[in-house]
Amino acid sequence: MSDQTTAIGRLFRTPWLGPLLALCLLYALFTALAPDTFARQSNLLTMLRQTSVVGIAAIGMTFTIVLGGIDLSVGSAVALTTVVVAECLRAGMGPGAAAALGVLSGGLLGLCNGGLVAGLKISPFIVTLGTMSILRGVAKGIADEQKIDADPRGLDALMQSHAGSLALPPGVWLMLAATLFGVGLLTYTKIGRQIVAVGSNTETARLCGISIPKTTLFVYALSGLLVGLAGVLEFSTLTVGDPTDSVGLELEVIAAVVIGGGSLSGGQGSASGTLVGALLLTVIKAGCTHLGFPNWVQEIFTGFIIVVAMSIDRLRQRAR
Amino acid sequence: MSESAAPALLHVGGLSKSFGATKALSNVQLKLGAGEVHALLGENGAGKSTLLKILAGTQTADSGTLELAGRPYAPSTPQHAQALGVAFVSQEPALCPDLSVAENILLGTLPGRYGFVDRTQLEQRAGAALARVLPEGAPLPDLRQRAGDLGQGDRQLLCLARALAQAECKILILDEPTSTLNSSEAERLFSVVRELTKSGIAVLYVSHFLEEVERIAERYTVLRDGRFVHSAKLAGTTRSELVKLMAGRDVQELFPRSARSPGEVVLDLHELAGQRLPISASLTLRRGEVLGIAGLLGAGRSELLRALFGLDRVKSGTLRVKGVLGPASPARRLAEGVGLLSEDRKGEGLAETLSLGDNITLSKLESLGSFGFVSPTKRNAIARSYLERLGVRARGPEQLARDLSGGNQQKICFARLLHHGTDVLLLDEPTRGVDVGSRADLYRIIDQLAAQGNAVLMVSSYLPELLGVCDRISVMVRGKLGPARPASELSEHALLLEATA
Numbered sequence: 001m002s003d004q005t006t007a008i009g010r011l012f013r014t015p016w017l018g019p020l021l022a023l024c025l026l027y028a029l030f031t032a033l034a035p036d037t038f039a040r041q042s043n044l045l046t047m048l049r050q051t052s053v054v055g056i057a058a059i060g061m062t063f064t065i066v067l068g069g070i071d072l073s074v075g076s077a078v079a080l081t082t083v084v085v086a087e088c089l090r091a092g093m094g095p096g097a098a099a100a101l102g103v104l105s106g107g108l109l110g111l112c113n114g115g116l117v118a119g120l121k122i123s124p125f126i127v128t129l130g131t132m133s134i135l136r137g138v139a140k141g142i143a144d145e146q147k148i149d150a151d152p153r154g155l156d157a158l159m160q161s162h163a164g165s166l167a168l169p170p171g172v173w174l175m176l177a178a179t180l181f182g183v184g185l186l187t188y189t190k191i192g193r194q195i196v197a198v199g200s201n202t203e204t205a206r207l208c209g210i211s212i213p214k215t216t217l218f219v220y221a222l223s224g225l226l227v228g229l230a231g232v233l234e235f236s237t238l239t240v241g242d243p244t245d246s247v248g249l250e251l252e253v254i255a256a257v258v259i260g261g262g263s264l265s266g267g268q269g270s271a272s273g274t275l276v277g278a279l280l281l282t283v284i285k286a287g288c289t290h291l292g293f294p295n296w297v298q299e300i301f302t303g304f305i306i307v308v309a310m311s312i313d314r315l316r317q318r319a320r
Numbered sequence: 321m322s323e324s325a326a327p328a329l330l331h332v333g334g335l336s337k338s339f340g341a342t343k344a345l346s347n348v349q350l351k352l353g354a355g356e357v358h359a360l361l362g363e364n365g366a367g368k369s370t371l372l373k374i375l376a377g378t379q380t381a382d383s384g385t386l387e388l389a390g391r392p393y394a395p396s397t398p399q400h401a402q403a404l405g406v407a408f409v410s411q412e413p414a415l416c417p418d419l420s421v422a423e424n425i426l427l428g429t430l431p432g433r434y435g436f437v438d439r440t441q442l443e444q445r446a447g448a449a450l451a452r453v454l455p456e457g458a459p460l461p462d463l464r465q466r467a468g469d470l471g472q473g474d475r476q477l478l479c480l481a482r483a484l485a486q487a488e489c490k491i492l493i494l495d496e497p498t499s500t501l502n503s504s505e506a507e508r509l510f511s512v513v514r515e516l517t518k519s520g521i522a523v524l525y526v527s528h529f530l531e532e533v534e535r536i537a538e539r540y541t542v543l544r545d546g547r548f549v550h551s552a553k554l555a556g557t558t559r560s561e562l563v564k565l566m567a568g569r570d571v572q573e574l575f576p577r578s579a580r581s582p583g584e585v586v587l588d589l590h591e592l593a594g595q596r597l598p599i600s601a602s603l604t605l606r607r608g609e610v611l612g613i614a615g616l617l618g619a620g621r622s623e624l625l626r627a628l629f630g631l632d633r634v635k636s637g638t639l640r641v642k643g644v645l646g647p648a649s650p651a652r653r654l655a656e657g658v659g660l661l662s663e664d665r666k667g668e669g670l671a672e673t674l675s676l677g678d679n680i681t682l683s684k685l686e687s688l689g690s691f692g693f694v695s696p697t698k699r700n701a702i703a704r705s706y707l708e709r710l711g712v713r714a715r716g717p718e719q720l721a722r723d724l725s726g727g728n729q730q731k732i733c734f735a736r737l738l739h740h741g742t743d744v745l746l747l748d749e750p751t752r753g754v755d756v757g758s759r760a761d762l763y764r765i766i767d768q769l770a771a772q773g774n775a776v777l778m779v780s781s782y783l784p785e786l787l788g789v790c791d792r793i794s795v796m797v798r799g800k801l802g803p804a805r806p807a808s809e810l811s812e813h814a815l816l817l818e819a820t821a
Contacts, residue, residue, distance in 0.1 A: 188436050188437055189432075189435045189436050189437065190430045190432055190435055190436070190437055191435060193419065193423055193427075193430060193437060194427075194430075196416070196418055196419055197416045197419055197423075197427055199418070200416035200417055200418035200419060200468075201414060201415060201416045201417065203414055204414040204415055204416050204424075204427070205416065205427070207398050207399070207414065208399075208427040208428030208429075208482075208486075209399040209428035209429075210427070210428060267416065267417065267418035268418055
């Protein structure tokens with residue numbers, strides 16, 4: 001009996017339960033309102049594909065936010081990655097090498113962010129506000145302020161689904177894999193628990209012998225690798241390197257984490273919740289589009305959902 | 321076996337430490353024997369914290385010798401100190417609220433392979449560590465529970481278990497361990513400490529509560545102004561002797577009492593109930609008197625003050641302030657001349673990152689200029705006058721509140737109430753974490769306020785203080801406030817009996 005109540009209690013306290021319910025409700029709502037278009041299986045596939053870039057970057061952001069940090073440079077880093085991949089391809093590299101370099105460049109940018117945060121002890125908000133502008137500038141500089149056309153040499157297949165086939169494109173699989181990886185890392189590994197510890201109470205973590213700078217570097221670098229991967233997928237979607245792409249993407253990414261139960265003061269957040277958050281954002285967008293709402297309605301609705309999600313979370317926290 | 325023949329487990333000699341021009345410690349000595357509980361006494365600023373920090377590895381001494389079990393002891397970091405067998409449990413239980421109980425205990429040495437945490441081993445080892453710090457037969461708390469959901473007492477035990485689990489512990493340093501505990505939790509802690517000393521662990525016990533020290537410790541060392549004053553057995557030393565050693569003055573001077581003459585009723589409560597606590601509180605408070613509220617932690621005393629001040633909602637009952645009924649909000653109460661001194665000085669009472677001048681004038685900025693402007697000159701002048709009047713040890717009005725000791729911080733909180741011109745003062749644990757010397761100052765301030773015709777309602781867990789300062793005392797038991805009786809007819813024993821009924 002007591003086991004059951006605690007099990008139910010734990011379930012009730014799972015922070016992404018609410019967003020998951022909201023996701024199902026909205027899905028049902030849009031299905032009812034636009035049964036011919038929204039409910040189609042091909043649309044489900046499209047929505048999953050559209051979530052991939054935000055979703056993968058958001059898994060990275062989950063680590064950062066659980067650590068108690070933030071990364072505003074995600075949008076710029078994604079744009080820079082598309083430019084890097086395009087330049088690599090144009091230089092004659094194979095698709096695998098170009099993609100790998102894209103991912104690595106994301107990791108390197110993350111490492112720089114982490115180094116500034118850990119080394120100079122500047123608040124991550126300020127550091128990444130700076131690098132957001134720097135990276136955007138670098139991307140434009142490399143690309144000479146133009147889109148870079150390059151033969152994708154098969155990289156575009158990462159985000160393609162084939163007509164008539166319901167097989168998931170590789171990009172969606174990557175997003176699901178990243179989520180599993182995130183859940184496993186944060187829940188079952190030492191480094192994961194140390195990340196939660198630092199975000200939860202930095203002083204205690206330090207007292208217990210956890211190196212704050214090392215953990216910070218690890219988290220930003222790992223997060224950067226995932227941003228790099230998101231950038232490769234973005235290139236796959238665009239099939240050009242675009243230095244002006246993904247402006248404001250970081251806000252969508254942060255929203256996904258926060259809707260999924262992440263706390264900006266650190267210590268709380270989960271990869272599974274983040275995936276739910278990212279999906280929720282896509283469903284709202286797609287649903288509005290299918291119902292023929294203009295863009296501005298979508299934006300208001302999305303903002304509304306974020307605020308409502310946060311209010312519910314506050315109530316839930318107070319209830320315990 | 322003579323005392324001098326037994327080698328001390330910890331030997332500190334000629335220890336000195338300076339910060340710039342100020343000497344925090346000069347030529348301090350301390351001897352700790354295996355299996356003893358040794359009380360380290362002294363006012364705030366006496367050098368206790370500096371000594372503790374050196375022992376715990378957060379600071380290094382300028383000169384002097386440190387020996388642990390006959391070998392030189394020079395910890396470079398807290399982790400190093402822990403590895404050498406010196407564990408430190410700080411005043412505020414420091415833990416990661418979002419991790420589980422088991423993870424908190426073994427944080428830093430999480431068991432596992434290939435980077436994965438071994439949950440079975442984790443819970444086994446954490447359970448064993450917790451069992452060490454629980455009285456025999458006590459049930460183990462849920463190891464998978466979120467540590468942030470634990471009560472203060474359990475948090476303390478968790479920190480204790482962690483300190484003991486990290487390495488083989490030889491010396492345990494407890495800094496004000498009971499300041500956030502209720503009496504049953506404190507009792508549990510005492511029995512745990514006794515158990516630990518049986519296995520040869522030496523405990524260095526720092527506390528402001530002398531009653532507690534007399535019960536738990538065998539020997540004591542007193543520091544004053546960074547110097548060693550005295551060290552001896554507690555048996556045969558009276559409490560007033562201890563206070564005299566610490567403060568360098570007599571205890572009789574602690575509670576001054578001027579002539580007070582009760583006047584009109586300013587606060588009239590009839591069966592007041594809050595959302596959860598208090599359940600029922602009736603009282604009348606007059607000008608020129610100090611009314612005390614005794615009771616256990618969690619009895620609902622702070623909640624009563626918060627409801628009076630409009631911070632928490634009132635569920636039922638009537639509340640008249642100076643004869644007026646009406647809705648409550650902090651702004652309205654302040655306008656009515658009612659002020660609250662919070663029990664949570666760091667969290668609520670002070671804006672720690674602001675200057676003393678800002679803190680003193682915060683509730684009444686309109687006194688600093690007109691048309692919404694504030695004059696820094698005026699602010700500093702006002703602040704300076706209060707710093708002088710209340711005897712605050714500070715560099716000046718521009719100093720940050722966080723740099724002051726607990727006692728001086730509390731004087732700043734008082735100064736804000738005085739500057740606002742409040743004449744009904746709700747004081748919640750006004751001397752918590754305040755050293756003996758500053759306490760005497762605070763008691764003098766309270767006495768003066770009452771003598772000048774202000775009304776004071778004071779919640780305290782420190783019974784000698786209630787008996788010494790108040791005219792009448794009520795006891796709150798599980799949310800219900802008892803009748804107020806003259807302090808002269810009450811004793812510590814009687815209050816304790818009523819509070820624990």
